Amino acid sequence: MVALVFPGQGSQRGGMGAGLFARFPDLTRQADEVLGYSVEELCRSSGDGRLDRTEYAQPALFVVSALTYLARDPVPEPGLLAGHSLGEYGALFAAGCFDFATGVRLVRERGALMGQARGGGMLAVLGVDNADVPELLAGTGARQVDVANYNTAMQTVLSGPLDELRMVSSALAAHPGVRCVPVRVSAAFHSRHMRPAAQEFARFLTGFTFADPHRTVVSSVTARPYAPGQVADLLSRQIESPVRWTQTMAYLREHGTREVEEVGPGQVLTGLWKRALSPSAKPGVTAAPVAVEVGPATAPRPFAAAPARAPRALVTAGAPATAAAPVATVPLTTPRARAAAPATAAPPARSAPPATIAPSSPATARPGADGAPPAPRAEELGSDEFRREYGIRYAYLAGAMFRGIASADLVIRMGRAGLMGFFGAGGLTLDKVESALVRIKDALGPHGRYGVNLLHSIDDPAYEHAVVDLCLRHGVHDVEAAGFTQLTPAVVQFRFSGAHRDAAGRPVAVRRVLAKVSRPEVATAFMGPAPEAILRQLTAAGRLTRQEAEIAAELPVGQDICVEADSGGHTDGGAALTLLPAMLRHRDAAMARHGYERKIRVGAAGGIGAPEAVAAAFVLGADFVLTGSVNQCSPEAGTSDAVKDILAGLDVQDTAYAPAGDMFEIGARVQVVRKGTLFAARGNKLYQLYRSHDSWEAIDRATRRSVEETYFKRPFAEVWEETRAYHLGRGRDAEIEKAERLPKHRMALVFRWYFARSVRWALEGDPAQKVNYQIQCGPAIGAFNHAVRGTGLEDWRHRHVDRIAEHLMTGAAAVLARR
Structure with missing residues (x-):
């Protein structure tokens, strides 16, 4: 009997799926519509390294595996189906649990959640029976390390914090014949440390209905067939549970399987199957490839020094190989890793290169020449705290553009890509704002990554309060405060609604206000606590409780300040090179004056239209960047195709200043398109x-x-x-x-x-x-048009907002690497 097995992440490679996309054009189009980019182009070109990144690799692998299944000769009929973690989605698709487009949606969300996980790592343990690994692990004293993969009888992968993995590696290496090799990943996949991602994915799955498999599918979580009604539960548990591939193969053998057919790129699982059946396989001599779920590529991290004469072993991200790489101490390549390494760690053996762990990407950190710092990765630019608190991959936000130009589609697309955008509520009727909030929340879930614009209404403060009331009613946690000349009761109410003290008595604000400012006096107001007069007004009106008002007197109104330079729309026409350093000094003064425990973060907006501009903002000290004009020329933007055609043809000199209609009498200005209008x-x-x-x-x-x-x-x-x-x-x-x-x-x-x-x-x-x-727009769009000329983003119809973010952030990392 033949069993179909579907490979997991790590098996992806450039050129996979060749011939399949042309054979299934309708399904390929469906995948492109769900993903927002061409999956065929990604697979053919590797997407400038994106194919090695979790959020891109997982959808690409599912699409190729699903199309491979549809293209196979139906004879022989499979008796059983199984998949290595991600591969299980291909098996469930083949078993009729969901349709193709649903499968793409599922793996897109799964990849996004796993792709944004950070911290921890993985360690392959070779040469010891995997049944003995838990007992050996318990003897090391590690308390936060879990078994992540049971790949073969003599190959196990562990997940956990880096410091504990170093301790485990050192302890296990003392056992004869045991070898430990670090796996280059960005997080502790398939362990308890992925529980937040698993829980969020479980919430996402509540929006789907799954059929029970019409063929037997063996779960990699339980190594047993899916029972009726188990699809959603097992798929959510899978993210934090170990991959029991050894036990899965044993189940296949015990139930009559004599041969496996691998459905998808590569032959990793076929190799593991043959090795498990081989009577001549000797433990610890040569190791089969380790297939693990791989996050965004990171520099190899050492766990312990290895002797120079260590035997050879191969550890890869799932790609088949026959040559073995020598095990050696991998040199420290990041300041954080160097700081965390034991002071007594032995130096690496110069004659032995580091083990091959995973395919590198263009953004992979590499040590510089002559001991220079490693080149940065896009995921490392800006504030780590900012990325962690917002739950996003990059220190990058898509800003709001009024009248719904920053549309619900734009916000949803960013959220699904592990990024974040603000809905452009300014100038819209309240019913349209509420309709958009409902749609965004339905698409991204109650804990989705998104925010809403709160535009200052000088002549209509009631509208500000009404928008805040809508945001509070729908559980919005982030607003982008724009156009403010002073603090208003509405913005203070939003920030401190729900504020409380933690168990230690510290003040906690559960909502964030990101204030876009271009004038020091406005920045200073947002960096300070709420004025007493506003707090008295809000408590008297019942809009804040007494405790919330007390906390509002201890925390800044804006935890994040975005310095807005020469932007589209309302602008003072400032220059980032002068504004940002001045605002950083204002921030430092505010921190000292008010004695805050947490740092106020300062970002940059206006003129962010080229990778060089993003790099410059981070060099100047920005904690994050926020884009605007470039996103207006995207398929998701809520404006007309006629406007997008104009924007795609602009150069940096094609904008001008005009009066602002909402502040016409006082002479406020907006920056608008000049060419063609x-x-x-x-x-x-x-x-x-x-x-x-x-x-x-x-x-x-x-x-x-x-x-x-x-x-x-x-x-x-x-x-x-x-x-x-x-x-x-x-x-x-x-x-x-x-x-x-x-x-x-x-x-x-x-x-x-x-x-x-x-x-x-x-x-x-x-x-x-x-x-x-x-058309309110800044010169950033002209810079972006230059930056993408001759690339796949030259046509605005391909400029999806997440691809714009990828281009700017990975490009900025490359700029800094070159310099």
Whole structure:
């Protein structure tokens, strides 16, 4: 009897799946739509190293394995099916538990959750019966190390904290014939340390209904067949449970399997099967490849010194090989690893190269020449605390763009990629904001990574409070506070709603405010505790409890401050090279003045359009970066294709400044697209007319006719009636009374109608109004267009927001590596 076995992560390789994608174009298209990128291109080119990263490798492997299964000759019919961890998804697909697109969604989420896990490592133990490993492990004194993989009778993989793995390696190496080889991974996979990821994945699985297998599938968690109703439970447990492959193979043999057919790239599992059956296999002489789930590639980490004459063994991430690599001490390659290493560790043997652990990626840290620090990886740029607290892979955020340009689709896409974006709630009606929140929460789950924009409403504080109420009602934990000139009760309420003291009496705020600022006085306000007057107002209104108000007097309103330089939309046109260092000093002064225990983090926004700009921000000391304009030219952005076509053709000089419609009278400015539209010139003309005239009637007849015919495309009186009805319909009677008393104010309201309409015309892509499009955008888009020219991202239809993030962050790491 033949059993079908599906390989796990580590078996991926460039070029896999060749011929399959053309044979199954509809399924390939389905995969591309779910993933947001071309899986065929990823497999063919290795995606500039992305294929070695968990969040990309897992979906790619599932797609190739599933298509391989569909393409196989149905004869002979398999008796049993099994998969090595990730490979189990291919087996369940073949057994009819879910359809192809659902399988892609499942492994995309699984890969994203496992890809963002950090800390700990894995250690392969060779030359000892795996049944004896738990007992030997108990004798080492390690308390946080688990068995992660039972690959063969004489090959076991352990997972746990690096310091305990070093201790285990040193202890086990004292046993004759036992060898320990570190496995290059970024986290302690298949152990108790993956429980948070397993729990989050379990919540994700509640949104699916699975059929029971119509063929026998042996679980790598239990080494027993799936029972009815077990699919969701076992898939969630799989992330933190050991892979019992030795026991799985034993079950296959005991139930009549005489041959396995490997469905997917490589022959790793076939090799393990043959070795297990071979009567001549001698323990500890040569080791079969170790197949483990591999996270983003990291530099090899030593656990203990190995003698120079150590016997040879091969440990790989699952790729088949016949040559053995010598076991040797792997040199320390990161400052953190060097700091954690025992002071008495023996130096590496110069004659023996380090063991081959896993395929490297372009972002892999490598030691520099002459003892120089290792080149950075994209995952290491910025603040580690920031990445950990936000639960994201990179110190990178996609900022909000108003009127839903930073759409629900954009936020969902970022969240599913292990990243985070803010929904552009500014300027939207409350029902549209709530509808988007419901959709985002349904897609990402109650603990998903996303935030919401809270735009300062100078003339409508009730709207601010209404947005905050929606966020609190729907469990939003993060807001991006933008456009604020001073602190308001709404932003303070959001930050400290639910604040409490922990068991030690320390103040804890459960919600975060990321404040976008470009002026020192505004930054200083967000870096300080909430003003007493605002707290009295909020407690009197019942919006904060007394305890919440007490805590608000001890913590900063903004735990994260984003320094906004020359950005699209509202801007003071500042330069990051001067703003960021000044804001960092303001931060240090605030920390000293208020005596905070936790550091206020400072990030950079505005002009972030090329890898070099991202690298420069981190060199200047930014804890994170936040992008805006570049994301507006993506398939997920909530604006028209006509706007995206314009944006994709811009250079760095193709923007200009125009009056801000929401703050028209005080002369606030926004940065907008100049090329292909006359809005900037026309907006500035209207502001000049407002400044120099006290009423519409005071403007000369020829100018009035020109404005009506080319700007408004209707008479002034008609626009005024529409504007009047709009304000009355929203209860703003005072605005209308003021306009009827003051002709200059009436003129301002009508001019503001043009600014609002110019945004709508652009969002809708109205071809008749193209010259009037208001497209708020900074020069970063021109820099990005240069950076991606001649690449797969040149066409904006391929510029998915997570791919933009990947390009900028991995590119920044490469820039720093070159320098």
